[in-house]
Amino acid sequence: MSQNAERSRMRNSTQRTAPSSPQEVREREFESFVRATEPSLKAVLHARLGQDRGQLAVAEALAWAWVNWKKLPSIDHPIQYLAKVGTSRTRLRRLDPKVEARPPIEQGDYEPKLDDALKALSRQQRVCVFLIAALGFTYSEAAGHLGLSKSTVQRHYERGIEKLRSSIDPPTDESDSP
8 A cells, every 4th residue: 555545544544433533523423413404404594594694503502502502402493593693793794785686597487476466475474485385394394393273384485485476476357458
């Protein structure tokens, strides 16, 4: 075996061994926590706040989690709690309007009325529609992440979808047609 291959094997084997210090244990536990919770946290915060502020909120929430790591195990619903932390920490900042600008959509089907129709929904309806229709969450999953009952999430979703449908494709009055 070449010297480089041996060094690589040794390095990899030492990386898989048990952590030797409390700091390494904490880091590994936190990394595992982030891998498990970040996708859901990101989905909730992006749905609530939009992509740019949502990404900032995820970073703020995970930074808070790192600093308060000892408190986190005592929190019953960590994703819901961290979503509130991220939301409140980004609320205090004024974001540069340039950061919120979206690039033009280049491909795929796009309904021009969709942006305005989504803005017309209540915040809860918009979040529920995004989590369920766009990300494929079940009512129960969305309810757990948002701290709402399943029936409340279902009601927000159904009302939101109905408003979107009527905004994008309003019913036509048949009596006006020749």
